Amino acid sequence: MKIHPLVTDTQTLAALCDRLARSPFVTVDTEFMRENTYYPDLCLIQIADDKEAAAIDPKAKGLSLKPLLDLLVENREVLKIFHAGGQDLEIVHNLTGKTPYPLFDTQVAAMALGMGEQVGYSNLVESMIGVKLDKGARFTDWARRPLDARQIDYAIGDVTHLSTIFPKMLDKLRRTGRGEWLDTEMERLGDAASYLNIPDLAWTRIKVSSRKADVLGRLKALGAWREHEAQGKNLPRGRIVKDETLADIASHPPKTQADLAKVRGLSPNWAGNDIGGRLMAALEAAQPLPDEEMPVRDDRRPGLGKESALIADLLKLLLKIRAREADVAPRLIARSEELEAIAAGVRTGLTLLSGWRYDVFGKDAIALVEGRTAFSVRNGKLLMSEISGE
Structure with a gap:
């Protein structure tokens, strides 16, 4: 297999994607950082077919990802293969509003082949083709530049091995007649709606013991407020306010902004700053949760x-x-x-x-x-x- 140098310009990327568009399948992986951000920070994209592979630097100055994104979400002839691709699909959805199609996930396929529910990539590679992966670059800082040869080799291995594994998995699925078993799971994985972070639904991810309509109404308002704050600042939700603090505020709402200084989990500064004011405005606008939105006991x-x-x-x-x-x-x-x-x-x-x-x-x-x-x-x-x- 031909391994290309790191792709850093649009012309080279367009030529690569033009060739890959003639293949029956491509294997795809990404490297990203999201510890300090709401949205994943895309740092590297790897792609391969059975003949060539390359890593693409999305942070390269002047590089347009359009040729690659068009291949992933607009080309319906090429099968896109991921392993445990949920977060990769989220990244593509953030960039395009769409998900790759048609889609195949080797972790899901492994379930149909009796290999476990969440088989890791390294275990899959060792099991299917007998290769033991070097995990030395696993926890690298992918956002730092320049990337060294070891980092790039490690990243490209995630798609070159996948291009060898996929035909073997497909053959096993055909022989066992289990290919159709995967249809529902692949549809679920590729459902673009599941990658939407809708502020008005954010409250459903927060645990709270109360089932009172007024408490849940406040929780809904607070969840939406935090989602907007996190998206606008591109910060993790927990950096704005932790779940347990939101649940506590919804259950025991402060009467005035000054009372925020007494809330465990909030800085005393919230008693007088702008973000504290926006939190109080969200609380004041909250309405009891309608009957049709109430969770079923x-x-x-x-x-x-x-x-x-x-x-x-x-x-x-x-x-x-x-x-x-x-x-x-x-x-x-x-x-x-x-x-x-x-x-x-x-x-x-x-x-x-x-x-x-x-x-x-x-x-x-x-x-x-x-x-x-x-x-x-x-x-x-x-x-x-x-x-x-x-």
């Missing part, structure tokens, strides 16, 4: 009550059994929230109730919840037994 789900946790635990046990038998990661079959929904009596709108997931697990999950099957032990092995009707 677990104990209000139909048909459950205090036994719901036990039912969900039984379903998790059944899921482990069926996943082991199928040699597939349990998470690819069903997620915890889907098991809880089944236990709650939900029978529509769940992925595990259709297609291969239903055949592997869903039909047995329904039978267990409805009392038509039970667990039994035979020769030291846990089995499912059908319960005979009276």
Whole structure:
């Protein structure tokens, strides 16, 4: 495989992308920093097919990423391959408002091949092609320039090995007939809506014990306020205000801005500065959370009550059994929230109730919840037994 020098100009990038556009697939990875920023700071992009590979310096003066971004989000003929690509896709979405398509994630594919739920890249490489990766540059400062040869070699390895692994994984998926098992997961990963940081929904990520409409209304207002502050300053949310402080303010709102000096987690300066004033304005504008936005309590789900946790635990046990038998990661079959929904009596709108997931697990999950099957032990092995009707 031909490894190009670091790409730092638009003309070279355009020529590279023109050649890659003729390939059936490209492998993609990024290096970024986000410890001190709201948005990830893109520092390097690596791309390869089965013939050539290059690292691209997005910080190079005068370089336009348009040829590369067009290849990733506008070209529908070339398959884009990532490993654990969620944050890479977020970066592309931030730059374009779109996600790469068509899309393939080797970490997701590994679940269908029984390699675990979150297999790391180095473990995947060693397992699939017997190469042990040098992790020496793993925690490098990718924003610092110039990048040395070792850093670039390390970064390019993330896509050159992937271009060797992908055909092998694809062959295994075809032989086992599990390629279609990945469709839902790839669609979920590539859903552009999941990469939108909508301020009015930020509160849903903050834990608070209260279910009072006025408290949640204040939390919604505070969550949106913090999101705007973090985006505008390009700072991590926690650098503005930590979650637990927002939850405390929502539950016990200060009467005046001067009272902010008494709030644990806030600087006393907030009692008189502009950001404290904006926080108070958000609080004053807060409205009780409407009924349609109120979170549903677990104990209000139909048909459950205090036994719901036990039912969900039984379903998790059944899921482990069926996943082991199928040699597939349990998470690819069903997620915890889907098991809880089944236990709650939900029978529509769940992925595990259709297609291969239903055949592997869903039909047995329904039978267990409805009392038509039970667990039994035979020769030291846990089995499912059908319960005979009276």
